[in-house]
Amino acid sequence: MDFNFTEEQGMLRDSLAKMIRDQYDFESRRKVVASAEGWRKDMWMQFAELGLMMAPFSEEDGGLGGGPIDAMVVMEEFGKGLVVEPYVPSVVCGGGFIKRGTDAQKEEYLTGIMSGETIFAFAYAEPRGRYNLADLETTAKKDGEGFVINGHKAVVIGAPWATHLIVTARTSGDRRDKNGVTVFVVEKSAPGISTRDYPTVDGRRASEVYFENVAVGAEAVIGEVDNGLPLIELVSDEAIAALCAEACGAMKVAHEMTVEYSRQRKQFGTPIGKFQVLQHRMVDMFMEYEQSVSMTYMATLKLGDDEVTRKKAASAAKVRIGQGGRFVGQQSIQIHGGMGMTDELAVGHYFKRLTMIDSEFGNVDHHLKRYTELSAADVPAAAE
Amino acid sequence: MNLEFTPEEIEFRKEVRAFIEENYPKELVGTGTREDLSREQFLAWHKILGKKGWSVPAWPEKYGGTGWTSTQKYIWGEENARMDAIMPLPFGVSMVGPVIYTFGNEEQKAKHLPGIRSGDVWWCQGYSEPGAGSDLASVKTTAVRDGDHYVINGQKTWTTLAQHADWGFFLCRTDPNAKAQEGISFILVDMKTPGIEVRPIKLIDGTHEVNETWLTDVRVPVENLVGEENKGWTYAKFLLAHERSGIAGVARSKRGIERLRDIATQETVDGTPLIETPEFARKISQLEIDLTALEFTELRTLASEAAGKGPGPESSILKVKGTEVQQRLTELTLEAVNHYGAPYAYGMEATGNGAGIGPDYADFAAETYFNMRKTSIYGGSNEIQRNIITKMILGL
Structure with missing residues (x-):
């Protein structure tokens, strides 16, 4: 057993942390979030130059030979800096699908993902599908060699900045069947795709994406036709691990800010950090953070295990991070008092990001249920 | 002990429900849970209730209260919530109003209570300061007597909706040498007085609900002091208990x-x-x-x-x-x-x-x-x- 990071991972963390410290301070972020674009392409390209996008890919794919732990390192730092640029949508999700695609697909997209020029968004959610990845009303009908996609994808994070989309659609079966789901890669500028772009409450951008008779060729299919769900679940679990890492970074900073504030803020002639009721609460926040880190490591390390082990680990982590993130976020505001409610202080923005992470790729209830169902199905193995 | 409503109370519920359905402004239906309402939207229902004589049910009857029993007031609250009605704001009706009719003099009652009842005058609360939040008694804003005026200097914060306010009630230190709680006075301030600056504070949900209120050499007539000088903490606590119950x-x-x-x-x-x-x-x-x-x-x-x-x-x-x-x-x-x-x-x-x-x-x-x-x-x-x-x- 080894919980140490490699030297390369340590260097990656240090240089990324420095870049964020120097160029992604809270005031700079505020300006970017309020701007028309909502992100900084130049920052994104700097991240690419630093090797962030290459880090998790294998050397044979042209990457640096890292893996999910490298993505975890990146996302922890992104969480600390509340970075809005779309690493999870483009590198973890987009890259996650493409690297499991055909040689031609890898050839076409991987270099662009790693250089930062090609930017993906993952269009998986639907207006009525909630967190069920197979609950799809978007359809892709066979048309000669290719397919024609119709449907509406909801809250596609990072889509306004994307050049390409990964789209999940139903190619056969009924609305919620596990079979009959297929993954497609499409250019966002393809005829028939329209978007409605908007800011999100936690400072990012998203789109409603509408597909109207969008024709794609057979080469747009990633993985197997009709059997895309296992791949979608795998990439979603990788995204969950990355989001958990982001949440850990955000929790760490929110907690540190709160402890520091409790040192500075005096009431009744004494720093409020001297009040035991607040001390214990900040200790509880700290324990939530530490356990969240543990669960994030656990889930990340188990991404390569068998399907049930991987899924249970990802669900378990997402549950703890959902709960821990809520507690840390809420108490950060409470202990900051009125100041925590202001847009001016960074702490409220950490709270908002921590809140919204719960609704990406399944919330606490969804993953508690998934964990429970997997455990029930897994009884014989557990009894061994 | 008995949980049943009396026939009179059931009749009362019918009456207020009918009144609300008939008189609640149609254009406000469905906006009651929003935070970004205009001054007119906030005051519309208040003004209608003022005309009906129902804007301050909890006040003593001689000051315009309805004389309703606690059950009737409970029914009233329920029926308004049914409509998501935008109720009269608490700053006048539940906060400074009761302080004025309990501790104010006759001139103050005559001058201020009608505007609170009718919804014509918007009040804001000048309590918290950057250094006085939970520890409210440590307020530093000073009011110094100068002839027949107080001269107020200091900074208040979290003044809710002060951007719309006509009047404010402020806790000011009038005796710098007294112990924290003694030496505070409760002073009514016309928000149009020179020297007052209201600056918006944006909250995390994006709304402008609260403000910083800066007071620089604000001259306020001494008759705006409520009750006794240096006894303001008593009134402040009275008000806070009222605020809490609502x-x-x-x-x-x-x-x-x-x-x-x-x-x-x-x-x-x-x-x-x-x-x-x-x-x-x-x-x-x-x-x-x-x-x-x-x-x-x-x-x-x-x-x-x-x-x-x-x-x-x-x-x-x-x-x-x-x-x-x-x-x-x-x-x-x-x-x-x-x-x-x-x-x-x-x-x-x-x-x-x-x-x-x-x-x-x-x-x-x-x-x-x-x-x-x-x-x-x-x-x-x-x-x-x-x-x-x-x-x-x-x-x-």
């Missing part, structure tokens, strides 16, 4: 649960309405049970108030439990709307992008959840309320 928000939370049920009926999980999933159904049940406990605690408090006891430290229970229910309600609402909590409704309006991404009921779900975190902070934080109960009830 803070439970039972009727509004009941309406919020109805709305949540409605959302959870429309949202589906794998084809099953969210409200029929055991996880979510239990959460709503738990919330309803918590709300029932709060409601009956409030009813007991109201009954003892009706028996002549003013709001005491028990009102701290209502503040803590009431705000916990309100916060949980917004938390579950956000959870119910899942992905569609993310679109930033205020941001969209600001960028001219239109509102209404996803179902209508998802608009403002996240924003309201963020905003309601204030409730366990304002009006004396929930930690302070527990301190009050510790000291005043447990005697520790």
